[in-house]
Amino acid sequence: MVTNEYDALTLILSSKYRCKMTSSDSIVLEETTGSPSQMINLKLGYKGVDGFELYRLEDKGAKLLQPFLNHNNNNVGNERKSPKYLVSMCDYMSVCSYKGKTYVFLFELKRGTTDDYQKQLDAGECLLRYLYDSIDRIKEYDNISFDRSLIKVKKFLVKQNKSNKQCIQPAHVVSGDEEFFKVETNNELRLLKLLNT
Numbered sequence: 635m636v637t638n639e640y641d642a643l644t645l646i647l648s649s650k651y652r653c654k655m656t657s658s659d660s661i662v663l664e665e666t667t668g669s670p671s672q673m674i675n676l677k678l679g680y681k682g683v684d685g686f687e688l689y690r691l692e693d694k695g696a697k698l699l700q701p702f703l704n705h706n707n708n709n710v711g712n713e714r715k716s717p718k719y720l721v722s723m724c725d726y727m728s729v730c731s732y733k734g735k736t737y738v739f740l741f742e743l744k745r746g747t748t749d750d751y752q753k754q755l756d757a758g759e760c761l762l763r764y765l766y767d768s769i770d771r772i773k774e775y776d777n778i779s780f781d782r783s784l785i786k787v788k789k790f791l792v793k794q795n796k797s798n799k800q801c802i803q804p805a806h807v808v809s810g811d812e813e814f815f816k817v818e819t820n821n822e823l824r825l826l827k828l829l830n831t
Contacts, residue, residue: 637779637780638731639736639781639784640685640729640730640731640736642773642778642780643769644685644687645778646768646769647689647729651689652688653689653690655678660676660677660678660679661676661688662674663725663726663741664743665725665743665744665745665794672745672794673821674743674792674819674821674822675821675823676823676824677822677823677824680826683730683731683732684731685729685731686729686730686731686825687730688726689726689728689729690726691723691726691727691761692722692723692754719750719753719754722750722753722754723754723757724740724754724789725742725743725754726741726743727741727758728741730829737785737786737829738786738788739787739788739789740758740762740787740788740790741790741792742758742789742790742791742792744791744794745794755791755814762787769782770782787813788814788815788828789815790816790817790828792817792819792823793817793819794821795818795820815831
């Protein structure tokens with residue numbers, strides 16, 4: 635099997651968690667905590683983007699990707715409650731192939747307080763390392779070509795700021811380094827800007 639890092643990651647990630655693209659070359663990222671829900675359009679469809687998949691990792695109504703961890707459900711006594719951030723996870727993970735390189739973006743959407751975003755993004759990175767280890771474990775059996783050092787990982791805290799203006803405000807990076815970025819937007823993110831950040 636001839637693969638690259640993008641192919642390997644999208645091969646093992648279940649389509650059950652994949653987000654669907656809308657007809658206008660965009661995908662909606664949604665944060666359902668709070669009222670009303672926070673909805674941000676991620677604009678796709680740029681030259682040089684060979685592949686893009688977005689996966690929903692966190693959903694308050696379902697225990698995604700962590701079936702073997704204690705979720706503080708009703709059949710567990712108080713003395714057996716799990717630590718606070720055990721099952722916290724960032725909202726989304728995307729895998730993107732752009733100009734022959736593979737990128738992984740971790741997204742945490744916040745409207746109000748942003749106190750715990752780093753723990754949720756760190757949890758997404760732990761999951762990513764687990765995916766890497768899983769591919770390393772099986773790659774020689776299925777002849778999968780994979781080198782985790784070739785993947786560029788970026789973590790984004792996306793804070794939605796509502797504006798009284800009618801036009802869509804472009805997203806802008808408030809602060810960041812090579813791996814982690816705080817982004818403020820009205821309701822749109824552009825994939826190309828994230829790739830070139």
